[in-house]
Structure formats: C-alpha cells, structure tokens
C-alpha cells in the first residue's frame with residue numbers, strides 16, 4: 001500500500017507543504033504519549049531523579065490507569081518525552097497527588113482496602129516504594145513542601161493511633177498534628193489543596209474552621225498557628241497556586257472575600273479579587289506556563305468566552321486552548337484534574353478522549369510540535385521526504401509515535417495512521 005502511495009503523494013504534498021519557524025502551539029495527537037491511557041490521570045509532576053546529575057527530568061503521571069499504549073503500567077508512570085516506563089512495583093493505593101521532598105518522589109492518594117504497610121502514601125527511595133510512618137487511614141488529596149517540611153492534606157483523621165484532622169506534617173519518622181487541623185461543624189471536612197505562599201502553608205478545601213478559629217474554606221499556617229484569609233471563599237476550594245506574587249484559589253466557589261468571584265480568585269495578602277470574570281463551572285487544577293496562569297477543570301467558558309476545560313490568563317484576559325477536551329462518553333463527561341509544565345509544553349490530565357479534536361486519552365500535550373515534521377527538522381522546508389522515512393521507520397518498529405490517529409484499540413498501528421499522517425503532511429506546519 002505504502003509503496004504505491006508514497007511517490008505520488010510525496011510529489012504533490014511536498015509542493016503543498018511550506019516551512020514555518022514560528023511556534024504554533026496546538027493539542028498534539030495522542031501518539032506515544034496518550035494512546036490508551038486506560039484510566040483517569042489525577043496528578044502530574046516534573047521530576048529530576050538525579051538532581052544536578054546528567055539525567056534529564058521526567059514527567060510523573062499518576063492515576064487509576066493499568067495500561068498505557070500496549071504496556072501494562074499500573075497507576076504511576078514516567079514519561080521521558082518519547083516513551084513510558086513504570087517505577088518499581090505498582091503502588092498499593094490509587095495516587096491522587098505527588099511531591100518531591102528532599103530529592104525523593106512522594107506519591108499519595110486513595111486507599112483501595114484497609115490500611116496496610118504502605119497506607120495511602122509512599123516514598124520512592126531510588127529503588128523501591130517505602131512507607132512513611134503509619135501513613136493515613138483515609139484519602140490524601142494534596143502534598144506540599146514548605147521550607148524543609150512536607151505537609152499532607154486530605155480526608156484522613158488519623159495516622160496509626162494518632163488522631164489528625166485533615167492536615168499533617170512529616171517529622172522525619174512519623175506524621176504529626178498541624179495546630180489541630182481543620183473542621184467543618186457537623187459536616188465531614190476535607191483539605192483538597194495545599195500551597196506555599198511566601199513561606200507559609202495555605203490549606204484549601206471544605207471546612208469552616210482551622211485550629212478551632214473560623215476560616216472559610218481556606219487558611220494559612222504560619223508555623224505556630226492558623227489564620228483566616230479575610231472572609232475566605234465559599235463553598236469549596238479544589239486547587240491552589242501562585243501567580244504574579246498573589247495566591248490563587250480555585251474550586252467550586254462563587255464568592256471570595258464576601259463578593260462575587262466565579263470559581264477562581266486571587267489573594268494579595270490583604271484582600272480578595274476576582275480574576276477576569278472567572279469560569280462557568282469548577283476549576284480543579286492550576287499551573288504556571290511561562291508568564292501565564294493555566295487553569296483547568298469542568299468549565300466551558302472563562303471570562304465569558306469559550307474555553308473548554310482549560311484556559312490561560314495572561315494578567316489581562318482569559319484565552320481557551322484550541323477547542324479543548326471532549327469525551328466519547330458524553331458531551332459533558334470530560335474533565336481535567338491535573339496540569340503541569342514540562343519541557344516547554346502544557347500537559348493536561350483527567351478524563352477525556354480528545355483534545356483540540358485530536359484523539360488523546362486522559363492526557364494531552366499542548367505543544368509547538370508539528371506532528372508531520374516527524375524528524376523534528378528546523379530548516380526549510382520543514383516537511384520533506386525525510387519525514388515519510390521517519391514515519392515509516394516508527395511504524396515498522398511498532399513505535400506508538402506512529403499512532404497518528406490516536407486509535408485506542410488493538411492493533412493500534414493500521415493503514416489509518418498512514419492516511420492520518422498524509423493529511424497532516426498536506427495540512428503543513430503553519
């Protein structure tokens with residue numbers, strides 16, 4: 001098929017393709033990165049395993065999946081920019097959050113059964129997953145390093161025999177209380193997000209008091225005691241970050257500091273402000289990409305304009321990223337719950353089957369890459385016969401980078417991928 005196809009296609013398509021050195025970011029085809037990640041992606045974190053050593057950083061991807069592409073990889077995987085690998089034996093819990101503490105990768109999340117030797121949290125020591133004290137008796141939803149301390153937040157109410165209330169600090173050998181933690185009257189409290197704001201821990205979630213004093217869904221720990229942040233937000237915080245010197249809170253709330261603020265707001269240390277009109281549905285993840293704040297979640301609009309599940313804020317206005325995420329499970333089934341910046345790309349993770357119209361399962365890359373420029377050449381013309389040779393080589397090797405159409409069923413590499421590649425070549429790299 002291809003031998004017949006190639007000569008005429010190359011002749012006509014080479015004329016059609018034109019080179020461009022300009023960066024046109026777009027959602028990428030799933031290909032090797034996101035073909036058949038068969039479960040939710042809940043957390044993303046860049047990690048440099050050897051610190052200042054020669055190894056490049058990798059992206060840690062965690063969630064409820066058991067397969068990536070055609071490989072069995074349970075719950076936590078490393079992406080090096082071109083291929084996937086597991087890290088040790090599968091975690092005995094479903095990870096929901098990640099951190100790097102004293103050079104070690106920490107993963108924590110939801111128990112899948114009774115607390116065990118590794119209970120809802122584990123530390124990678126370079127060769128195996130290790131317990132951290134007695135772990136926790138219920139879900140961990142957030143991890144944050146502040147100075148030389150590691151904090152955890154979630155639904156938990158104990159570590160072993162020690163009662164805790166949804167926040168804990170690691171003392172090097174066991175988990176300890178943080179000023180009495182957070183409470184919510186008669187309701188079940190949770191800490192959903194943690195951040196480091198000017199050297200202090202910020203906790204956000206569903207609670208009405210911290211350390212016994214009123215604090216509406218967000219509070220600051222100064223190392224000695226908890227403080228409210230003005231009138232706080234209501235009704236719940238799902239993500240925290242910092243941008244341009246401000247603390248950013250996001251979630252399902254509609255007020256901040258007692259005034260309207262739709263799902264996202266900033267705290268400048270003294271007062272709350274809304275951010276450009278906010279979103280029409282919950283925001284579940286935040287990150288920084290270059291000089292922009294990136295927000296993601298369950299929304300369709302940001303600042304009143306179309307922005308499906310992901311939006312960026314440049315300090316003035318919100319923008320969508322392409323046409324955003326969709327799910328084949330239903331028009332509103334898609335969501336994005338994790339974001340990261342990695343090697344100059346924005347990475348989104350969650351529950352979806354396409355991004356920007358490109359099949360991409362539960363994770364997606366917003367990147368300047370142009371798929372048809374298979375060999376990554378940078379001199380004009382960017383697209384030439386070498387890209388066909390490159391694509392054929394990947395296909396022949398069974399490399400899922402050739403899964404141009406992002407198909408999720410076996411065999412993943414078929415003639416459809418040639419058609420897809422030809423179409424992308426014809427479309428060029430503008």
Ligand SMILES: [Ca+2]
Nearest residue numbers: 373377382383
């Ligand atoms: Ca090329």
Ligand SMILES: [Ca+2]
Nearest residue numbers: 403407412413
């Ligand atoms: Ca395919």
